[in-house]
Amino acid sequence: xxxxxxxxxxxxxxxxxxxxxxxxxxxxxxxxxxxxxxxxxxxxxxxxxxxxxxxxxxxxxxxxxxxxxxxxxxxxxxxxxxxxxxxxxxxxxxxxxxxxxxxxxxxxxxxxxxxxxxxxxxxxxxxxxxxxxxxxxxxxxxxxxxxxxxxxxxxxxxxxxxxxxxxxxxxxxxxxxxxxxxxxxxxxxxxxxxxxxxxxxxxxxxxxxxxxxxxxxxxxxxxxxxxxxxxxxxxxxxxxxxxxxxxxxxxxxxxxxxxxxxxxxxxxxxxxxxxxxxxxxx
Amino acid sequence: xxxxxxxxxxxxxxxxxxxxxxxxxxxxxxxxxxxxxxxxxxxxxxxxxxxxxxxxxxxxxxxxxxxxxxxxxxxxxxxxxxxxxxxxxxxxxxxxxxxxxxxxxxxxxxxxxxxxxxxxxxxxxxxxxxxxxxxxxxxxxxxxxxxxxxxxxxxxxxxxxxxxxxxxxxxxxxxxxxxxxxxxxxxxxxxxxxxxxxxxxxxxxxxxxxxxxxxxxxxxxxxxxxxxxxxxxxxxxxxxxxxxxxxxxxxxxxxxxxxxxxxxxxxxxxxxxxxxxxxxxxx
Numbered sequence: 106x107x108x109x110x111x112x113x114x115x116x117x118x119x120x121x122x123x124x125x126x127x128x129x130x131x132x133x134x135x136x137x138x139x140x141x142x143x144x145x146x147x148x149x150x151x152x153x154x155x156x157x158x159x160x161x162x163x164x165x166x167x168x169x170x171x172x173x174x175x176x177x178x179x180x181x182x183x184x185x186x187x188x189x190x191x192x193x194x195x196x197x198x199x200x201x202x203x204x205x206x207x208x209x210x211x212x213x214x215x216x217x218x219x220x221x222x223x224x225x226x227x228x229x230x231x232x233x234x235x236x237x238x239x240x241x242x243x244x245x246x247x248x249x250x251x252x253x254x255x256x257x258x259x260x261x262x263x264x265x266x267x268x269x270x271x272x273x274x275x276x277x278x279x280x281x282x283x284x285x286x287x288x289x290x291x292x293x294x295x296x297x298x299x300x301x302x303x304x305x306x307x308x309x310x311x312x313x314x315x316x317x318x319x320x321x322x323x324x325x326x327x328x329x330x331x332x333x334x335x336x337x338x339x340x341x342x343x344x345x346x347x348x349x350x351x352x353x354x355x356x357x358x359x360x361x362x363x364x365x366x367x368x369x370x371x372x373x374x375x376x377x378x379x380x381x382x383x384x385x386x387x
Numbered sequence: 388x389x390x391x392x393x394x395x396x397x398x399x400x401x402x403x404x405x406x407x408x409x410x411x412x413x414x415x416x417x418x419x420x421x422x423x424x425x426x427x428x429x430x431x432x433x434x435x436x437x438x439x440x441x442x443x444x445x446x447x448x449x450x451x452x453x454x455x456x457x458x459x460x461x462x463x464x465x466x467x468x469x470x471x472x473x474x475x476x477x478x479x480x481x482x483x484x485x486x487x488x489x490x491x492x493x494x495x496x497x498x499x500x501x502x503x504x505x506x507x508x509x510x511x512x513x514x515x516x517x518x519x520x521x522x523x524x525x526x527x528x529x530x531x532x533x534x535x536x537x538x539x540x541x542x543x544x545x546x547x548x549x550x551x552x553x554x555x556x557x558x559x560x561x562x563x564x565x566x567x568x569x570x571x572x573x574x575x576x577x578x579x580x581x582x583x584x585x586x587x588x589x590x591x592x593x594x595x596x597x598x599x600x601x602x603x604x605x606x607x608x609x610x611x612x613x614x615x616x617x618x619x620x621x622x623x624x625x626x627x628x629x630x631x632x633x634x635x636x637x638x639x640x641x642x643x644x645x646x647x648x649x650x651x652x653x654x655x656x657x658x659x660x661x662x663x664x665x666x667x668x669x670x
Binding site for chain 2: 122126127133135138140141205220228264267324325327346358361372
């Protein structure tokens with residue numbers, strides 16, 4: 106409705122005002138609800154009616170740090186950090202190897218890395234459940250009982266997010282000029298030194314982008330722990346998805362506020378780092 | 388001098404191969420399990436198509452496929468429209484483009500589960516019923532961020548002189564939009580349409596939080612089936628979803644490369660024309 110009205114109103118005018126269609130949508134559908142649930146984090150559920158009363162309490166934040174939820178909080182944060190670390194350890198060599206390929210081989214491998222991301226996330230995690238199950242291929246070959254334990258969740262997270270790390274890292278690495286490396290080689294720098302002093306520092310913005318992406322996605326994850334962790338490896342995302350909007354709204358609000366402030370902090374650090382790096386290279 | 392280079396290269400290549408193997412192992416397992424007559428799918432027992440027949444005859448699954456397709460098409464079409472309109476409207480102003488980018492980044496940088504939980508918490512207060520409509524609106528509001536970034540990037544790279552030239556030659560603003568601006572954005576619009584289609588079809592968080600009792604989508608069907616008890620037909624459903632995903636990816640690539648070569652040709656023609664024109668001007 107809004108769209109049609111504005112269009113007919115500005116038939117011969119500039120299109121500028123139409124930009125607000127998306128803005129309204131973002132504010133109404135995304136920002137207002139997020140603000141709402143954060144406000145609710147300072148409330149308390151009435152024990153009988155279950156209505157949330159806004160009493161200005163920090164109970165929900167205290168609950169998040171209590172014995173009931175502290176393990177979940179610690180597990181979420183440490184799994185997320187482990188995922189970022191593993192994605193970096195695996196993803197940087199991957200991106201390096203990709204950036205050294207040329208022509209059709211490179212295109213083919215690139216497609217091979219991206220393609221699984223177009224296949225339903227849930228289905229991929231379900232397939233891992235089958236691979237890791239007791240009596241399944243991995244257990245019968247290695248004897249490792251991984252399913253419904255933290256290593257399975259970590260494995261699922263890594264396979265889900267490594268392509269998202271590799272892509273920006275690859276783009277950054279492939280932009281590092283070959284002339285620079287030739288120059289370094291001519292001046293006697295060995296391969297390891299070239300990598301350490303030239304290639305990786307120049308590609309760092311892309312690597313940091315990849316790491317930030319993985320951090321944001323992994324901390325909100327709820328599908329991987331639900332499918333590969335059973336009900337034994339609960340993360341913050343599971344609490345949000347199962348109870349955050351309903352009777353545990355204050356807790357949901359507290360988790361939201363915590364996650365968003367963490368991202369804000371990480372985002373600001375990344376921005377500061379980028380500015381710093383840009384200044385140093387300039 | 389050569390040796391360490393080779394060795395390092397080999398380590399990185401091995402890791403890359405390992406990652407590709409890890410990415411495809413579960414898909415291979417799924418494909419094998421879907422035709423394995425052993426219902427627990429742990430050991431191979433023989434070939435069967437029973438699970439595909441089961442999946443095909445599953446009424447709940449059929450309904451889920453219908454909901455998923457309807458949702459994905461609506462979400463994709465509307466979010467592409469909203470995002471494209473926003474990107475086109477903002478193309479002349481640095482300030483508007485900046486706001487668009489910030490709002491898009493905020494959405495993409497927020498875990499979907501946070502947006503989903505936020506909307507689910509506010510709906511009862513506003514007395515809005517859960518169901519298909521809030522699901523679709525949430526998909527649109529979230530996915531238009533991707534459209535905004537993809538189409539916005541293309542619009543920012545467009546040649547503004549082309550538009551000015553058309554205006555100078557007497558074309559009205561709408562005609563310029565239709566004949567100059569939109570054709571140039573076509574590859575970006577098509578890529579974002581396919582991307583939003585794939586994202587919407589794959590979403591669990593938004594749909595799970597906002598659906599009504601009858602609005603089960605395919606990923607939600609799989610997600611809840613997996614959590615309850617795995618029936619062997621889920622493998623067959625998974626393979627079907629896999630084929631849809633791969634097809635969409637290939638379609639996106641084909642369209643992209645076709646448009647890219649088209650683009651090249653157009654650019655070449657343009658430079659040729661420019662070259663020809665510039666000859667007589669030279670002293």
